[in-house]
Amino acid sequence: MKQFxxxxxxxxxxxxxxxxxxxxxxxxxxxxxxxxxxALTNEVKNAKxxxxxQSKDDATVAITHEIAxxxxxxxxxxxxxxxxxxxxxxxxxxxxAVVFPKGxxxxxxxxxxxxxxxIADASDPNTANTLSNYATAIINDYxxxxxxxxKMPYTINTELRxxxxxxxxxxxxxxxxxxxxxxxxxxxxxxxxxxxxxxxLGTMEVILVSPLRPFWIIIAKTxxxxxxxxxxIACILxxxxxxxxxxxxxxxxxxxxxxxxxxxxxxxxxxxxSNGAKTQQTAMFTSMMxxxxxxxxxxxxxxxxxNMPLPLQIISNVVPAKWYYIIVKAVMIKGxxxxxxxxxxxxxxxxxLVLLFVSISKFKIRLA
Amino acid sequence: MRxxxxxxQKELRQILRDPSIFVILFIMPMIQLxxxxxxxxxxxKNINLGVVDHDxxxxxxxxxxxxxxxxxxxxxxxxxxxxQGLHAIExxxxxxxxxxxxxxxxxxxxxxxxxxxxxxxxxxxxxxxxGSAYIQSIIRDYNQEVRLQWxxxxxxxxxxxxxxxxxxxxxxxxNYRVFMVPGILVMLVTMIGSxxxxxxxxxxxxIGTIEQINVSPIKKTQFILGKLIPFWMLxxxxxxxxxxxxxxxxxxxPLGHYITIYVFASIYLLAILGLGLLMxxxxxxxxxxxxxxxxxxxxxxxxxxxYTPIESxxxxxxxxxxLNPVSYFIEVMRMVVLKGSGLGDIKYHxxxxxxxxxxxxxxxxxxxxxxxx
Numbered sequence: 001m002k003q004f005x006x007x008x009x010x011x012x013x014x015x016x017x018x019x020x021x022x023x024x025x026x027x028x029x030x031x032x033x034x035x036x037x038x039a040l041t042n043e044v045k046n047a048k049x050x051x052x053x054q055s056k057d058d059a060t061v062a063i064t065h066e067i068a069x070x071x072x073x074x075x076x077x078x079x080x081x082x083x084x085x086x087x088x089x090x091x092x093x094x095x096x097a098v099v100f101p102k103g104x105x106x107x108x109x110x111x112x113x114x115x116x117x118x119i120a121d122a123s124d125p126n127t128a129n130t131l132s133n134y135a136t137a138i139i140n141d142y143x144x145x146x147x148x149x150x151k152m153p154y155t156i157n158t159e160l161r162x163x164x165x166x167x168x169x170x171x172x173x174x175x176x177x178x179x180x181x182x183x184x185x186x187x188x189x190x191x192x193x194x195x196x197x198x199x200x201l202g203t204m205e206v207i208l209v210s211p212l213r214p215f216w217i218i219i220a221k222t223x224x225x226x227x228x229x230x231x232x233i234a235c236i237l238x239x240x241x242x243x244x245x246x247x248x249x250x251x252x253x254x255x256x257x258x259x260x261x262x263x264x265x266x267x268x269x270x271x272x273x274s275n276g277a278k279t280q281q282t283a284m285f286t287s288m289m290x291x292x293x294x295x296x297x298x299x300x301x302x303x304x305x306x307n308m309p310l311p312l313q314i315i316s317n318v319v320p321a322k323w324y325y326i327i328v329k330a331v332m333i334k335g336x337x338x339x340x341x342x343x344x345x346x347x348x349x350x351x352x353l354v355l356l357f358v359s360i361s362k363f364k365i366r367l368a
Numbered sequence: 369m370r371x372x373x374x375x376x377q378k379e380l381r382q383i384l385r386d387p388s389i390f391v392i393l394f395i396m397p398m399i400q401l402x403x404x405x406x407x408x409x410x411x412x413k414n415i416n417l418g419v420v421d422h423d424x425x426x427x428x429x430x431x432x433x434x435x436x437x438x439x440x441x442x443x444x445x446x447x448x449x450x451x452q453g454l455h456a457i458e459x460x461x462x463x464x465x466x467x468x469x470x471x472x473x474x475x476x477x478x479x480x481x482x483x484x485x486x487x488x489x490x491x492x493x494x495x496x497x498x499g500s501a502y503i504q505s506i507i508r509d510y511n512q513e514v515r516l517q518w519x520x521x522x523x524x525x526x527x528x529x530x531x532x533x534x535x536x537x538x539x540x541x542x543n544y545r546v547f548m549v550p551g552i553l554v555m556l557v558t559m560i561g562s563x564x565x566x567x568x569x570x571x572x573x574x575i576g577t578i579e580q581i582n583v584s585p586i587k588k589t590q591f592i593l594g595k596l597i598p599f600w601m602l603x604x605x606x607x608x609x610x611x612x613x614x615x616x617x618x619x620x621x622p623l624g625h626y627i628t629i630y631v632f633a634s635i636y637l638l639a640i641l642g643l644g645l646l647m648x649x650x651x652x653x654x655x656x657x658x659x660x661x662x663x664x665x666x667x668x669x670x671x672x673x674x675y676t677p678i679e680s681x682x683x684x685x686x687x688x689x690x691l692n693p694v695s696y697f698i699e700v701m702r703m704v705v706l707k708g709s710g711l712g713d714i715k716y717h718x719x720x721x722x723x724x725x726x727x728x729x730x731x732x733x734x735x736x737x738x739x740x741x
Contacts, residue, residue: 039685122536123706132534156511162490172491280654297407
């Protein structure tokens with residue numbers, strides 16, 4: 001036991017004395033939360049648009065004014081020909097062009113029918129859709145002011161209720177994802193690099209001839225990272241509650257328990273990777289390609305899993321982060337209890353046991 | 369010049385003799401470029417729908433049929449009560465719940481007004497937003513159908529109407545992959561390039577071979593160039609492989625010239641590799657440099673406009689995107705591939721990146737010291 005604690009102390013010192021790495025380990029989740037929380041939003045606002053007004057009458061000026069005043073749009077350019085539209089799009093300056101035909105107001109007054117053309121840069125389909133919808137809504141509003149308030153017969157009124165996240169904040173979706181990502185990164189990637197580093201530098205030899213059994217050597221390697229990742233989880237949760245205003249609805253104890261379980265899963269993956277890798281570079285790339293990306297892809301927080309082709313949906317089931325993500329979402333945001341997530345928990349425990357068994361039994365005590 | 373030649377020879381041999389290099393350079397990017405775009409499909413479809421129909425009338429059935437036949441929704445749950453419907457949302461079985469109240473048909477026909485309730489699981493805000501927008505527009509269409517059934521509209525518009533027609537340029541089929549593949553390719557080239565470069569010098573430090581270089585008659589500039597050029601060649605190869613995959617698998621043929629892409633990419637790579645080397649001159653261990661470069665590329669990628677539009681970001685984040693080489697390349701790549709922009713359209717982007725390249729490489733040369741310790 002004494003030997004073991006000395007080993008743990010050695011590993012802690014490794015991390016503690018590498019201040020740059022420690023600095024990044026602590027700050028990475030914070031920066032991620034801030035970026036995801038404040039900078040990344042699919043909500044469309046201040047989209048740059050241009051107007052090509054061939055009538056220049058009261059009606060078109062009024063509509064232009066309404067559109068420019070909306071917070072979704074930012075009128076940056078007046079165009080004077082169809083060629084202009086093409087050129088402006090090609091320079092990437094605008095996302096939407098509004099075209100008024102000649103004699104707009106005249107048509108509207110005399111035939112009760114006028115046309116407006118919206119041209120969207122659909123290279124980004126969702127944004128193009130949203131922008132066209134917003135512009136159409138503004139034009140419809142203007143039309144309403146013309147018709148005054150004649151009520152339409154046979155009207156269906158739809159009441160819309162947004163559950164769990166009425167303000168449609170992105171944070172509710174990504175906080176659980178960032179937690180999974182950070183734990184994966186800190187535990188799996190850093191542990192695998194730390195172990196391979198000893199191989200590459202040759203210090204592994206010294207460790208292997210020590211009286212401590214290999215099993216305990218590995219455990220000692222992982223313990224400091226367990227601490228760091230717990231610290232990270234605490235940081236994320238605090239930021240989440242006090243900066244992003246996303247409360248922890250369910251039981252905090254359950255959340256922490258599940259997080260520790262997932263940390264152990266990640267640590268065992270790290271050990272497994274370190275078994276196969278000879279250089280730190282290989283360990284790093286293996287973790288990046290086989291852990292970081294699948295976590296990003298298949299956990300469901302960035303990309304909708306249900307849109308993927310069936311083979312990928314099946315693959316997503318072997319990614320531990322997916323299950324952790326479901327658990328965190330259920331406990332933290334929906335406030336459900338253990339009964340709702342016992343299946344997912346069982347899957348994670350199963351994965352962990354298999355990974356631990358494989359990685360420890362494959363750990364080589366002899367240098368090649 | 370001769371020194372540089374030998375240095376290049378050494379670096380290339382060192383890289384090419386690493387057996388894992390082939391996998392890292394070719395196999396992994398290929399797999400990613402094939403899988404990522406399949407996964408990164410933001411198009412909102414297949415929304416799981418739950419229905420609670422208290423009315424069981426012809427009208428309510430017609431509405432449900434109309435919603436399902438739109439193609440956006442899949443009927444996954446049909447509950448008798450609202451709380452059962454909510455339970456399905458809680459279990460992630462459904463994303464959206466429509467409740468049709470009793471007397472829906474009668475109040476619509478007799479009282480001219482009927483109510484509907486739509487509840488959405490909005491943990492994923494985008495999905496909830498678009499999903500409820502779709503369903504509302506379907507309900508509006510349905511509403512219009514009902515009206516047409518009961519009212520005879522005159523031939524000319526009785527009230528002023530403005531007809532809005534919208535056209536979608538550059539991607540009329542609204543194909544998400546055409547948008548994502550060029551961006552993902554940029555991300556891949558960036559990740560591979562910068563992590564290799566940032567690892568390289570520090571690896572020599574850690575293994576100790578840097579001592580030999582320090583005592584050789586190699587100038588600082590030659591040393592950095594000797595590191596830069598091989599990685600530049602490798603990253604260009606990865607880009608070429610990527611463009612080929614995009615063409616063969618996704619049928620993405622740039623509207624603009626490949627030359628435009630390569631001209632821009634070569635400058636971009638100088639900048640991003642310079643940044644990697646700079647990080648490498650500061651780092652003491654590989655673990656450190658990997659983590660730092662990972663951290664920096666992560667921020668660059670997130671704030672590059674790859675996933676979310678830059679205009680929607682707050683001002684401080686938009687300032688960062690101006691200082692972020694990745695955002696320039698992603699923008700240029702999309703412009704060239706989708707809109708056919710030429711060198712003239714992207715001249716400011718090129719200037720900005722030249723600036724980055726000079727800055728990072730200059731700093732790296734200044735910071736590389738031949739004296740150890």
